[in-house]
Amino acid sequence: SFFDTYSEFQELKLTPRLSKEYPELAGQEPDSTVFTCIQNEDIKLHDHRPGLIVSSTSWTEDEDFSILLSALHNYEMKVQERSLPDLICIITGKGEQKQFYLNKIQNMNFQHVKFLTPWLTAEDYPLVLASADLGVSLHTSSSGLDLPMKVVDMFGCGLPVAAISFPAIGELVKDGENGEIFSNSDELSEIIQDWFHNFPSDTNPKHQRYRSELESFRNSDWTQNWNAKALPVFKKLKGIPSGGEFPVFLFFLALLCVFAAYLPTCA
Secondary structure (H helix, E strand, O other), rough: OOOOOOHHHHHHHHHHHHHOOEEEEEEHHHHHOOEEEEEOOOOEEEOOOOOEEEEEEEOOOOOOHHHHHHHHHHHHHHOOOOOOEEEEEEOOOOOOOOHHHHHHHHOOOOOOOEEEEEOOOOOOOHHHHHHEEEEEEEEOOOOOOOHHHHHHHHHOOOOOEEEEOOOHHHOOEOOOEEEEEEOOOHHHHHHHHHHHHHHHHOHHHHHHHHHHHHHHHHHOOHHHHHHHHHHHHHHHHHOOOOOOHHHHHHHHHHHHHHHHHHHOOOO
């Protein structure tokens, strides 16, 4: 699987390579970055490195990135007061509203937050997730039922997530256990400030606790989740065939859903 935890060596080798394409990541010394330096021919993390936040998007109206921008603007106002580090915010993806938000970022004149909006390769995307300190999801569901795959990707790489609230998100992000849930920019800003307070010298106890919970998540496979979550629900339904006929029933149920999706709707 692409989405997995990676060794520190693999993660540390990533940023020097990306810094050649994105000068914002480059350090002052040769082969160094804002995160890493060379000591005795080994790559080491800087003691005073910035925090790394990651998100991904298709840059559509389904995700309101002004929430993240406002949260980070509030973060800037508290940098000195709360001993907060500078941040690098990587937002990967393509979409029609990307330039709109890039213009907005430029007009907000951030001093302590730098934004990168790359299109990452399939190999580099999970490495960036595994290297990050915090993931952010702004996905909201019009139905309230579908879950953001970007959070599954982040969890698969062992990355805790701050996710915007909507009815189904609690099935994936357990607030205070493997991540945090917010409803507005002020709540997101407080999460980010708390996460990076005295970073990286003082490690927030939440960091390791959340990552330990995510390790349990990663060790639970599809079959285990089906047997624990979905199967009991189907067994309670009347008239559902069991045994060998059950997969056939699911096939026709899925076929019916696909057919219904193409039916005309009223204007």
